[in-house]
Amino acid sequence: MSDCYPNAQQRDYEGRRAEAARLRDQQRDNASNGFDVTPPPVNGDEDRFKHIGFPGFASFTKGLAHNANGLVDPSSLQSLLDALQAGTQAALEQVQLGGGVRKLVNPLNAFAYQTTGNDSNGARIAAAPAFASRSTAIDMVERYWMALCRDVPFDRYATSGLVRAACDDLNALGFADQFGFVCTPETLFRGPYAGCDVGPHVSQFLLQDFQFGNQPIQQQQRYPRPGLDYMTDLDTWNQVNNGDVDPSGLDIIDGSRYITTLRDGGQWVHIDFPHQAGLWATIMLLNAKAKRAKAIPYGMNRAITTAEPFGSLGGPDITIQSGLAGVYALKHAWFQKWCVHRRLRPEVYAQRLELFRRGILGGAAGNPCNDEKFNDLFGEGAEVWRQTKVLNRIYEHNRQQNMAQDRGDREGSWLLPMGFPEGSPTHPAYPGGHSAFVAAAATVAKAYFADGPFPNPKVPVDGGSKLGDYCGEPLTIHGELNKLIANVTLFRDGAGMHWRTDGTTSGPNAGARRPGCGIETGGNLLGERLAISMLRDARSTYREEIGEFAFEGINGNSIRF
Structure with a gap:
């Protein structure tokens, strides 16, 4: 037996310093190689409207x-x-x-x-669809239908006449040509990725209760008053848009329940933290002892049999990696928002329609969507507004809101009914911040945890007051992570904050839906790519021998590194 013991004074610290420097240099070179110096693509709206x-x-x-x-x-x-x-x-x-x-x-x-x-x-993403595009117009029609359907429980979509009307209208306008799938009660307001249209509308990661250390976390959440929307009159809209008032925090809360409607989901993404959804997901997977990805050398029949993971590849590491990915994804989204695209919010597009309805910018008598100026400004989208069935419903919805809440001139409008008193935040729409940070965090979870059946799935019952067992088509871990990405992204849309293309992508190989449709828009793809680059850097720091990270991307593509 050797009598030589580890001696801190005899370690090769100069060698360690040199290796640490080499690793940092390698990460610097990787980031430099990943930096695209070509100008980002833009849709030309800023120049076009300034010119006219x-x-x-x-x-x-x-x-x-x-x-x-x-x-x-x-x-x-x-x-x-x-x-x-x-x-x-x-x-x-x-x-x-x-x-x-x-x-x-x-x-x-x-x-x-x-x-x-x-x-x-x-980083580079596709240009946002132009203001005058058919894509943007159909996207806006979906925003209107989301607002009208805010209080329809997800488990009643199959029998809701309002949901059926939304599906019929969107399908007649060519929703599938733009976004990759046909609208049915089972697919309406869901994401385009594998697993998104399987089982309950809400991801298990936003439903199931879990332990946060020694603290039980029940995922019931406060829900805002059903039937109450905001900014439906032009007087309030102008004050909020100009920054004369800030109604943030004036939501009226009626109680607590599990997420059962778009309005409930909108409130979740109203006051969440960027790292919250990803942190919750990784903690839930750790608590469930979910199988680790093959890249991880710890676990049954793996390379390391004498130790367990902790500070590296264990709970402290995995949970913080998802949180960091969320924070850095905001930097990526903010560059695109402020320095590249500066896309208007849906609430502003709707106000442009309202200006025509009122005859302020033009508008033919009895048909404000059918004059030369409207055609010029709204381009290919003008025909969408002459075809859709949603505008009359929105006018009446807003009239009832304005009468009930004693707003403005008490008449109706084509403004977008907003889920939050303050409307959208004061930063540009494209890409969505939520869509970027949730995709980044979920991508980290996909890298560290293997896919497989989701254990003990649940569904809200009794009006969302409790959870019951789910017994439908099997759910998978990665499918529910995809659904988490879509939920957090589209719940913002449901509150009126974002365009579908701000978040989701329907590019080549778009999951289980319609391959080859649409363009690679949005924060989901931006967040996924950012997370991959972070995982690339993190893996070089481990002393463990890490295998190949391998999982399916949101577009159905195989990711391996």
Whole structure:
């Protein structure tokens, strides 16, 4: 037996320092190689509308100064563009806000650096669909139907006349041609990825109770008052858009239950933290002792038999990796939002329609969607508005809201009924921040945990007051992670905050739906790619011999590294 014991004084610290430096250099080189220096693609809306005398008409301008018709003051818009070009704290202090009560959300995060994964400014996604595209118009029709269906319980979609009307309208407009699948009560308002249309509408990761250390976490959540929407009159809309008021935090809460409606889901994503969904998911998988991915050398019949994972490849590591992915995904989304696309929110597109309904921008007598100026501004989308069945329903819905809440002129409107009192946040729409950070976090979970049957699936019963056993088509772990991505993304849409294309992708090999349809838009794909680059860097730091990370991406593609 050797009498030589480990001696901290005799270790090769110079060698360790050199190896640590080499690893950091390698990560730097990887990030540099992953940095795309070609200019990001844009849809041309900013230049187009400036050229025809409507600067900012199709751009994000919330919180800036606007005229009485809700159109941005050109000098206020230019002050924002100048500040973003400079990208400094001093420059952004010179932005000319409107009322000044509502502030812009963190533009400087678009310029922040990161030391793990690829740099945000070198990432690329497809340009957002143009304002005048058919895609954007049909997307907006879905926003309207989501608002109308906010209080229909998911388990009653199959028997709801409102849901059937939504499906019929969207299908007649060509929803599948734009987004990759036909709308049915089983697919409506769901994601396009494998597993999204299997079983309950809500992912198990947003339903099941679990233990957070020694604390029981029950996933019942506070739900806002059914039937109460916001910003349905033009007076309130203008005040909120100009930043004269900030109604944040004025939600009326009626009780607690498991998520059973779009309105419930909207409230979950109203006040969540960026790392929350991913953290919950990884903790639940750890608690369930879910099988680790083949890349991980710990576990039954694996390479390491004398030790268990902890600080590396164990609970502390896996949970924090998903949280970090969420935070860094926000940097990637913020660069695209502020420095590239500056896409307007759906609530603003709807206000542009309302200006025509009122005859402020034009509009043929009795048919505001059928004059030359409307055709010019809305392009291919103009025909969608002449075909859809949703506008009359929205007008009546908003009329009833305005009468009941004593708003504005008590008449109806084509404004988008918002799920939050303050409407959308004061940062651009594309891509969605939630869509990026939830996809990044779920991708980390896919890398560390193997796919397989989801254990003991549940479904809300008795109006969401409790959970019962789910006995339908089998659910899978990775399928429920895909559903988690889609839920967190589309619940924001259901509250009126985002376009479908802000979040989901329907590019080549779009999961189990319609391969080859659409374009690779949105924050889901951005977040997935960011997470892969972070995992690439993390694996180089482990002393364990890590195998190949291998799992299916959201587009159905095989990811291996």
